[in-house]
Amino acid sequence: MLSSAEVSNRLSGFPRFEDMSLSLPYAPRMPRGMVRETRKVVAIARTFNDEVARPRALDLDRKTHEDPDYMPRDLVELANRWGFYTMWIPRIFGGKGYNMPSMSYFAEEIGSVCLGIMNVIGVHYLGVAGVVASANTRLAKRILGEVVQGEKTGNPCLIALATTEPGAGTDVEEVELVDKGRVACHARRVEGGYVVNGTKVFISMGHVSTWTVLYAYEDLKKPSETTVGLMVKTGTQGFSFGTHENKMGQRVCPASVLVFEDCFIPDDQVLFSADMVRKFTKKPIREVTQRYIDYVVGATRPGVCAFGVGAARGAFEIALRHASTTTMNGTLLINHEWVQSTLAEMYKNVALGRLAYTEANYANSHRGLYKILQLKPVYYYLRFMPQAYFDKVIAPMLEKDYSTRLMGKLSYDWTRPEDQRCCSGWASLAKVAGTDIGVRNCQMAVELMGQAGLRQDAGVEKMLRDIKLLQIYEGTNQLNRLNVFKCLIAPEIPQARVFEEKM
């Protein structure tokens, strides 16, 4: 038999065992309460689907074609009333504190009915991730506190996140690319804050959000070392909205153009900057910036996978209903063997996609952004302590500099590079897998249904239009494949270089 040293040696070879199957080591460490909580989340999502999403999805899509400037304010108010904008905000910030992986199951459920509606709910959490991953606890407490208040008062307070620019999409997601890219959103340091000039495009829910996490650059020639994260409130002087993008799908969720003209942002709304980072780590700012990006997209890309799985499931369910009620040559479609095989393939795709986001969530839960929250003692402590304790004891501490420094150390200094690679790589892997599966299932459903599949009122053509966007946002699937290579393959190959291709 092998000695324990030999076992370790064998398992450290490529692929490293700890990167291979994340559920195997991590599932037993999961607090059991997460299962009950996730069951509840799925039940809430299914209720919302029956009462809100399903009766409205197709009508809303049609409405957005009749009126391309339609804004989903009613829907936002409904989602706010259902409590969706605080469900995954940790209790220390006043939110409901549901476990983060449960959001993926929620996304699959709502996404199986309408990806646009899911995005109206879900993209807010991209903004939340941008706030929380910055480690700036003081600002996180303020902004997330406003979201919580917005739910109590019935005035929704949403957070958008703005990175993409007219001349730079993929570039802004990688520090290796951004210095060569054509970024133009400039943040000039002035007394008491920054003055921003520039334009951001394709910003989901920009028009209907109260806050925007804005990334700009102090030096446009060295953006990787001068990235600044700023919290900009809608209505701030110098911040306006341009056109409302005319998209193929997910039309109920607006994609906005954000314009900044001499827009002053005070110091107390600076979320992330080189000066702040230096207070808690000596690591190069470029490395920390990539880490920050990875934290955000590492947490949100598994969610995009779940969106894709949702669409894959929705397409499957529509095709199943069609096949169960339509005849061809006198026989129900469902009783044709090729149809059974097609439906089984679609079902298989859904199941595999679900496994992909589950694995990526295990990575984040134990080696990534929210690993502290998933430790059993922390999980139960956060779950069972009364809210008044967090409001009165913890909340004042979040205002202190030491709190931000501690969070910064935990997030950026006391972490292993291999954990970062594992989370980022698995997030990209899941995103590509889930969204490709979603597109594939929608295509299969349209084909299976023939002319019925072409009709907007049948639902599946809308799903095909909606799902295509998922192969593009949060980094195109092409970029995400390269990230899989960079994070999970290249470290084993010393001579491999990523984003340095000569051509």
Place this chain on the structure above:
Amino acid sequence: MLSSFKGDLKPFEELARSFAAKELAGKTEGHDRYPFGEFFHDVLDKACEAGFLGIMLPGDLGGTGGSIGTLCVVLGALCRADSSPGGIVFTNALVQEILLAADARDIAGEIFGKASSAGDFLVAFPSYANPAHQDNLPEYRRSGRGYSLTGPVDLLVLGGLARRAIIPARTGSGHQCSFFLVDLDHKGVLKSEPVFTLGMHACPAVDIRFDGVRARIVGEEGKGDEYFDRVSPALHVAAAAMNAGIMRGSLDEALAYARERFQGGREIIRWSEVSMLLAGMAVKADVAEMCVTLACQALEQGKAGWSSRCTASALHIHEIACEVVTDGIQVLGGNGYMKDYGQEKRFRDARQVQALLGSVPARKLDLIGKVAGI
């Protein structure tokens, strides 16, 4: 590509290209807003004047007298810019071919011989279905000297624009269908609003319900499936030519964008991952055009045994077209998903074109049935 082998097609291709450049380029997003925007009647009138609504119809019946090759070069050039007019041209050609297959020259002459405008020329047809695969066709019965139809027809293409339609129907007990000419202004015809579909919005369809509507038989009773089968290989190739045109358009736009868009300090075409996407698109676009070219030649020469090969080529072209338009969006990233560019429309249109003449799985099963002789 086809016109390189057959010089006599060049003028038609040039005509369609210049028509597309003048009437379609830069206006497709507006045209595609239908049914929530205006229908492009002006474009349709000009297409009629150019002879596009009767390309394969003999001259003595009011048509252009072209071949399947003529139809394909026109469809390819139109769909490279906008596939909606292509869908209209296709549907009218399908109707005319069925009339000719049924030897109903009298009906064709009455409709097209006296036509003076697009409105006169258009004849509606359920182009997205093979009647042989449909269990819910309208029912016909003899009524005096003629016939009457009762029942629904889904997605009757051009049904909201044309005054007439060719409708497949069965008797209550029979399996074979027959085709009928129907006046859509008849009081027993109930039409829906234009059905909002995935693609080709400016080639609209409506749902229809007939309630004892007077109808005129096309050809012989019970021979509808046979007529449809007879015209099917050529029309499969015509639909494939549409998707070959869409692929060419997608490649044009992707190449132009990739040459101009910068990422990581250089044009994206100079990153090998993007080049590989473009290469895949180019390979498929060329293969599609070669398939259409060869299929047209085989059809025109009446080569025995080539019908199923034509259908097979068409099915293959549709499949790769759907891949090309997906990659076409990817090359443009977020811009590819927006209506300011043409790629999102091609993504929708390619699927819509693929569905012409019936569902893909049913056509594949038909094909192998014919190849295997079962």
